Amino acid sequence: MSVRGEASAPAVSVRARGWGWRHGGRRHPAVRDLDLAIGPGERVLLLGASGAGKSTLLHGLAGVLGGDDEGETLGELLLDGRHPAAARGRAGLVLQDPDAQVVMARVGDDVAFGLENLGVARDEIWPRVRAALDAVGLNLPLDHATAELSGGQRQRLALAGVLAMRPGLILLDEPTANLDPDGVREVRDAVGAVAVATGATLIVVEHRVSTWLPVVDRVVVLGAAGGVLADGPPEQVLSERADDLRAAGVWLPHDVPWRAPESTAGTRHPLLEASHLDIGRVAGVAVQRGVDLRVDAGRVLAIVGPNGVGKSTLALTLAGLLPPQDGRLAASDLVARGLRSEPWRWRSRELLTRIGTVFQSPEHQFVAGSVRAELEVGPRALKLGEAERRARVDELLEALRLEHLAGANPFTLSGGEKRRLSVATAIATRPRLLVLDEPTFGQDASTWRELAKLLVGLRDDGVALVAVTHDEVFVDAISDERFELRVQAADASTSAPSAGARRGARR
Amino acid sequence: MSIASIRPGLPLARVNPVAKVAATVPLSIVLILTLDVVSASVAIVCEILVFTLVGLGGLLWSPRTLPVWIAAPLTGVSMVLYGAPSGAVLWEFGLIHVTEGSVQIGLATTARVIAIALPAVVLFLTIDPTDLADGLAQTLRLPARFVLGALAALRLVGSSIDDWRTLHLARRARGIADRGVLRRSLGQAFAMLVLSIRRGGTLATAMEARGFGADTERTWARAAHFGRVEWIVIVVGCVVAAVSATVAVTTGSWNVVWS
Numbered sequence: 001m002s003v004r005g006e007a008s009a010p011a012v013s014v015r016a017r018g019w020g021w022r023h024g025g026r027r028h029p030a031v032r033d034l035d036l037a038i039g040p041g042e043r044v045l046l047l048g049a050s051g052a053g054k055s056t057l058l059h060g061l062a063g064v065l066g067g068d069d070e071g072e073t074l075g076e077l078l079l080d081g082r083h084p085a086a087a088r089g090r091a092g093l094v095l096q097d098p099d100a101q102v103v104m105a106r107v108g109d110d111v112a113f114g115l116e117n118l119g120v121a122r123d124e125i126w127p128r129v130r131a132a133l134d135a136v137g138l139n140l141p142l143d144h145a146t147a148e149l150s151g152g153q154r155q156r157l158a159l160a161g162v163l164a165m166r167p168g169l170i171l172l173d174e175p176t177a178n179l180d181p182d183g184v185r186e187v188r189d190a191v192g193a194v195a196v197a198t199g200a201t202l203i204v205v206e207h208r209v210s211t212w213l214p215v216v217d218r219v220v221v222l223g224a225a226g227g228v229l230a231d232g233p234p235e236q237v238l239s240e241r242a243d244d245l246r247a248a249g250v251w252l253p254h255d256v257p258w259r260a261p262e263s264t265a266g267t268r269h270p271l272l273e274a275s276h277l278d279i280g281r282v283a284g285v286a287v288q289r290g291v292d293l294r295v296d297a298g299r300v301l302a303i304v305g306p307n308g309v310g311k312s313t314l315a316l317t318l319a320g321l322l323p324p325q326d327g328r329l330a331a332s333d334l335v336a337r338g339l340r341s342e343p344w345r346w347r348s349r350e351l352l353t354r355i356g357t358v359f360q361s362p363e364h365q366f367v368a369g370s371v372r373a374e375l376e377v378g379p380r381a382l383k384l385g386e387a388e389r390r391a392r393v394d395e396l397l398e399a400l401r402l403e404h405l406a407g408a409n410p411f412t413l414s415g416g417e418k419r420r421l422s423v424a425t426a427i428a429t430r431p432r433l434l435v436l437d438e439p440t441f442g443q444d445a446s447t448w449r450e451l452a453k454l455l456v457g458l459r460d461d462g463v464a465l466v467a468v469t470h471d472e473v474f475v476d477a478i479s480d481e482r483f484e485l486r487v488q489a490a491d492a493s494t495s496a497p498s499a500g501a502r503r504g505a506r507r
Numbered sequence: 508m509s510i511a512s513i514r515p516g517l518p519l520a521r522v523n524p525v526a527k528v529a530a531t532v533p534l535s536i537v538l539i540l541t542l543d544v545v546s547a548s549v550a551i552v553c554e555i556l557v558f559t560l561v562g563l564g565g566l567l568w569s570p571r572t573l574p575v576w577i578a579a580p581l582t583g584v585s586m587v588l589y590g591a592p593s594g595a596v597l598w599e600f601g602l603i604h605v606t607e608g609s610v611q612i613g614l615a616t617t618a619r620v621i622a623i624a625l626p627a628v629v630l631f632l633t634i635d636p637t638d639l640a641d642g643l644a645q646t647l648r649l650p651a652r653f654v655l656g657a658l659a660a661l662r663l664v665g666s667s668i669d670d671w672r673t674l675h676l677a678r679r680a681r682g683i684a685d686r687g688v689l690r691r692s693l694g695q696a697f698a699m700l701v702l703s704i705r706r707g708g709t710l711a712t713a714m715e716a717r718g719f720g721a722d723t724e725r726t727w728a729r730a731a732h733f734g735r736v737e738w739i740v741i742v743v744g745c746v747v748a749a750v751s752a753t754v755a756v757t758t759g760s761w762n763v764v765w766s
Contacts, residue, residue, distance in 0.1 A: 062716045093716040099666060100706055101713035103659050105637055112728035117718030125728045147665065161717060281672070321676040348684035357680035363702060364670070365677040367694065381682035411701065429682065 011040035011201045012090050012168035014061065018075030020226070021056050021065060030056040032074065032226035038218075040168070043195055043202040045212050045234065048222030049248035050414050050444055054205040057222070058171045060084060061203070062093035079169060089118050091169040092162030096177050096442070098154035103161075107133070107149075108142025110157060114165040132164035135197060136190040150307055152183025156190050163194055170194070172204040176211060177442040180307050180470040184211055191215060207444040209238065210253035221245065249444035257449040259477045260456040265298030271335045271433050271464045272318060272343075276327035279310060279317045286325050287313050293483060295433060297334065300455065300465045302475045305485035311468040312360065312437050314485065318466055319357040319435040320344045331355075335432045349381050356426030360437040360468075362418040366410040371402055371421060374410050378429035396424045400454070416447030423454065433464045440471045452478050517633045518562040519740070525642035526737035527630045530744030534626070537748045538619050543762040544611070546755035547618030553747040554626050566629055575624045583617030622751075636661055638731070645731035652720060659714065663706055670702050671695070 020032035031053030038044055046054050059065050060077050063084035079087040092114075095101050104110040111129045120128070129142070136156040149157060155175050162170060172191065176184040192215045195202050204212050209219075219237040221244070223229040229248070230241040238245065238252060245252060272295040280286040287310030295301055295318065303311050316322045317329065320343025330341040335354050339346055343355060359365050368374040375396055379389040397403045400420045405413060410421055419439065426434060439455070440448055456478065459465055469475060475482055519527065534550055558567045566572070586609060593608030640658040643649045674695050678684045684691060714720070755761040 059712070064712050064715045088721055089718050093713075095709065095713055095716075097709060100709035102662070103710070103714055103717075105635075105662060109637060109728065113714075113719070114717035116726050116728055117721060117723065119723040119726050122726060122728060122730065125726070129728075158713075165717065316676060319680065321679055348679045349682045351680065352682040357677075359673065359677055359680075361673075363705070364673045365681060367678070367681060367683065367698065378682050411705075425681065 009090070009166040009168045009198075009200070011199055012079050012087075013040045014038040014169065014201065014203075015078045015081070016057075016075070017078075019060070019077045020074035021053070021060060022072045022074070024069065024071045029053075029072075029074065029226075031060075031222075034075070034222070034227060036220065036228060036231075038201060038203070040201055041199050042218055043216045044204070044218045044220055045209065045216040046203055046205045046220050046222065047207075047209070047245065047248070047250045048229070049224040050416060050447070052222040052224050052248070054222060055173050058093060058173050058203065058205060061169065062091050062171055063088050064093065089114075089165055090167055091171055092165055092167035093171045093173065094155065094158045094162055094175050096174040098151040098158070098178055101158050102146045102149075102154060105146060106142065107138070107140050107144045107146055107157060110146055111160045111164050114161050118165060128164045128166075129160075132160040135163055135194050136160045137186075137193070150183065151179045152186040155179065155183070155187045159187070159190055159194065163198070166198075167200060169201045169203070170198075172202070172206075174206055174442070175204070176206065176208075181472065182306070188212065188215065207249065208251045209234075210251075213253060221248065221250070224248065246445065249446035251445040251448075255445065256473055256477045257445045258452050260300075260452065260459075263299050263459060263480045265296070265462070269297040269334060270332055271295050271297050272329070272331050274318070274324075274327065274329045277317070277324050277329055278326035279313050279322070280325050281313055281316075281322060283325075288485060288488060290327070291485075293318075295464050295466055297432070297464045298459055298462045299480040300459050300467065300478055301481045301483060302479035303466065303468045303483050303485060304470070304475060306487065309485045309487055311485055315435050315437050315466065315468045316357070317344075319355050320346055320351055321357060352378050352382055352429040352431065354431055355433045355435060356429065356431035358422050358426050358434070358436040358439060360441065362422035363411065365422055365425065369409055370407050371410055371413075372397070372406040374421060374425055375428050378425060382429055392428055396428055400424050401450075415442050416444065416450075419443065419447065419451060420454070423451070427458065427463075431463070433466070434458060436465065436467045438469060438471075439467055440469065440474050448473075517566065519630070520633045520635065522633075522740055523642045523646060523731055523733050523737045524634045524639040525646045525731075526733065526740045527634065530740045531623075531626050531630065533745045533748035534751065535623050537752050538623055540764065541752075541755060541762050542612065542615050542619070542764050543755055543760040544615045544618055545758050545760040546751040547615060547622040549754045550622040550747060550751040551618060551625070553750060554622065557743060557747065558626075558629055563629055563633070566632055567625070571632060572625060572628050575621060575628055579617045579620040579624070582620050583613040585613075586616045587613030637729075641727065641729050641731040645727055646733050651725050655714075655719070659710055660707065663703065663710065666706060667699060667703055670699055674698050674702075 014036070016034045016036040019034045020029045022029040034057070048054050061079065061084055065071060077084060079090055084091065102110060103113050108129055111132055112125050115125045115128060136159050138153060138156050138160060146157065176187050179187065188211055195215060204216065206212055213234055216234060219232065219234045220228060221230040221237065221241065229244060230237050242252060274291055274293040277291040278286040278289045279291065291314065303314060305311055313322065317324055323344040329343065331343050339350060346354065366374060368377055372393060375393045376389055379392055397406055402417065402421060402424070405417065410418065413421060439451060443451060455465055467474070467479065538547055538550065555567065558564060587605055588603045590609035590612045592604040592606040595607050596604060597607065597610065598605040636658060640654045644651050644654040678691065678695060
C-alpha cells in the first residue's frame with residue numbers, strides 16, 4: 001500500500017500573487033486578485049459559488065490553461081517557485097467526468113500513460129503502475145478493459161494514473177460529482193489513503209463538503225467577485241462563515257437546502273400503469289423483468305437503485321421513448337386524451353403535451369442556437385401562435401431566472417443553468433407527466449433548491465413527476481414515493497415499491 | 508460501449524501488427540498487376556491453407572468474413588455485365604453485353620477481391636488497436652503525438668455510438684422526430700459533432716495534464732517486438748505472392764493489366 005519512501009516525491013508548495021485568468025473572448029476574468037499560499041503537504045478543500053473560478057485555478061495549477069492565444073494571465077502562480085508549465089508532472093489533475101479521461105483501452109496501459117510521457121524507463125514503469133493501482137485499491141489484472149469499469153472505478157483509475165507520476169500536488173476537480181453514493185465513498189477513501197501514504201499536497205474542489213471533511217485540514221473559499229472569502233481550519237470556517245457559504249451555494253454537512261411540503265393531492269389519479277413490464281435498450285436483452293409500477297398525478301416518484309440496474313432504461317420506457325419488451329404499459333385517459341394507451345406508439349409531437357423527458361445530460365437534448373430558440377422548439381412543434389409562444393417563453397425565462405441569457409448559446413451555460421433550461425424546455429409544452437433522469441447531478445445547494453422548488457411547484461399544479469436519482473437528500477426531502485430497482489438474478493421476481501419515502505428512505 | 512477491443516485471444520494476436528500489414532503487401536501488388544483467375548485462385552488456396560495451419564480456420568469461416576464472400580461475387584457480376592466485351596457474345600440486353608471475355612474478367616475480379624480482402628479482414632481481426640499504435644510509433648517511428656491521438660480518438664467512437672442513440676431518443680422527446688429522415692439525421696449529426704468536439708476537448712486536457720505533448724523524449728511501457736516471428740510472417744506473405752505469380756506465369760495466364 002505504501003508509495004512512500006524512495007517512491008514519493010517531495011510535496012509541492014503553491015503561491016498565488018494577484019493571480020487571475022481571463023478566457024479569450026470573455027470580457028471578465030474567471031479568476032482575479034487571488035493571493036494564496038499553500039504549504040507542502042496541506043490538504044485543502046476549495047469552495048466557492050459556481051463561477052468563482054475554482055476549476056480555472058486547478059487547471060492553472062496543472063499547467064493546462066493553454067497559452068496566450070487561449071486567454072490572458074494576470075499576476076503570478078507558482079509551484080515551488082516555478083511556473084506551472086515548467087513544473088509539469090509535479091501536479092496531477094483528476095477531472096469530473098469519469099468517461100472523458102480514460103486514455104487507453106487497458107487498465108495497466110492507462111496508468112502507464114503519464115509515466116511514458118514523463119520519459120520514465122520501461123523497467124521502472126510497471127512496478128510504479130502496480131503500486132499506484134494498489135494504492136487506490138483497484139485490484140484488477142493489468143489487461144482488464146477500461147471500458148468495463150464502473151464510474152467509481154474509472155475515477156480511481158484516473159487517480160492511479162496521476163499517482164503513478166508521483167506528483168507533489170494532487171488536484172481533484174469535483175471528482176465525485178457524477179458518481180452514485182458507493183462510488184463517492186470509494187473515491188473519497190482512495191484519495192484519503194493516497195494523501196496519507198504520499199504526503200502530497202492536495203487540493204479538492206467539491207460542492208458537498210461532508211464528503212471531504214474526513215480528508216482535508218484546511219478550507220479555502222473563493223469569492224464570486226475575486227479574491228479569497230474565507231480561509232482556515234474546516235470547523236472554524238464552516239461554523240463562522242456558514243451563512244456566507246450557504247449564500248455561495250456551498251453544501252454544508254447535514255444541510256437540506258429545502259424541504260417540500262407534503263403533497264396535497266388527496267385522491268389518487270393514476271396517469272400511467274406498468275404491469276409485468278420487461279425493459280431493455282437492446283432487443284431481446286431485458287435489464288429488468290416484471291416491473292409493476294403506478295404513476296399518480298400530483299406526486300413525485302423517485303426511482304432508486306445501484307448503477308447499471310436499469311433505472312434510466314425504465315425512465316425512457318415510462319416516457320414513451322423506448323418500447324417495452326414485454327408486459328403492459330398503459331397511460332390513462334387523463335394523459336392519452338384520445339390516443340391509444342401505449343405511449344411509445346404516440347408520435348413525437350403527440351408526446352409533447354403528454355409526457356416530457358429531461359435527460360441526464362442536458363447537452364443531449366439541446367437543438368437550438370439560443371436559449372430563447374431552445375424554449376420555442378416545443379411550442380413551435382405544437383404550432384402555437386406567435387403571441388402564445390412568446391408569452392410562454394417569457395414566463396419561463398422569468399420564472400427560471402434565465403432572462404439575461406435569452407440570447408446565449410445553451411452550450412455555454414453553467415451546469416446549473418443548463419439543467420434549469422433542460423427542465424424548462426420540457427415544461428414549455430405543459431405535459432401532464434414529467435420524467436427526469438438524475439435531475440440534481442452536479443448541482444450546488446442553491447441550484448438544487450431552485451430546481452426542487454420548481455419541481456414541487458409543478459407537482460402542486462397536478463403534474464406527475466418521475467425522477468431517477470442517486471441523491472439521498474432529494475429522495476428524503478422532495479419525493480412522495482420511492483421505487484427501488486434491485487439487481488435481478490436471471491429470472492428472479494420483481495422489485496418492491498414502498499410508499500412513504502420520507503419515512504423509509506433514511507438510513 | 509467500445510470498439511477498441513482488448514488483445515483478442517487468437518493465434519498471431521501477439522505478432523507485431525506492422526508485420527501483419529506488411530505481409531499482405533506483396534500479394535496485393537501481384538494481384539493488382541495481373542488480372543487473371545489463376546494467380547488469385549492460387550492465392551486463395553494458399554491463404555486458406557496458411558490460416559488453417561496457424562489455427563485461424565475458425566475465423567476464416569466465421570460470419571465476420573461473410574461481407575467478403577458477398578461483396579466479391581457482386582463486383583464480379585458487374586464486370587460480367589458491363590466489362591469490356593471480347594470473344595463470343597453469350598447474351599445481350601441493351602447496354603449489357605455478356606461475352607466470353609467479360610465472364611473471364613468477372614471470374615478473375617471475384618477471385619482477386621477475395622484474395623486481397625480475406626487476409627486483410629482475418630489479420631485485422633487479430634489486431635489490438637493499442638498494439639497497432641505501438642507498432643506504428645515504435646517500429647515505423649511515426650510521430651507519437653499523431654499515433655496516440657488517433658488511438659485515443661478511436662476510444663471515443665464507442666461513446667459516439669451511445670450518443671447517437673440518446674440523441675435520437677432526445678429528439679423524439681423534444682417533439683421534432685416526426686420530420687423527414689434527411690432533415691432529422693442532418694440535425695442529429697451536427698449535434699453529435701458538437702458533443703464529440705467537447706468530449707475530445709476534455710480528453711485532450713486530461714492527456715495534457717498527464718504530460719502528453721511535453722518536450723521530454725517519450726518512453727514506451729510496452730515494447731513493440733520485431734523479431735523472428737515477425738520476419739517469418741512477412742516471408743510467408745512473400746512466398747504466397749511468389750507462388751501465385753509463378754503458377755500464373757507458367758500456366759500462361761499471367762496477364763498484366765496494362766498489356
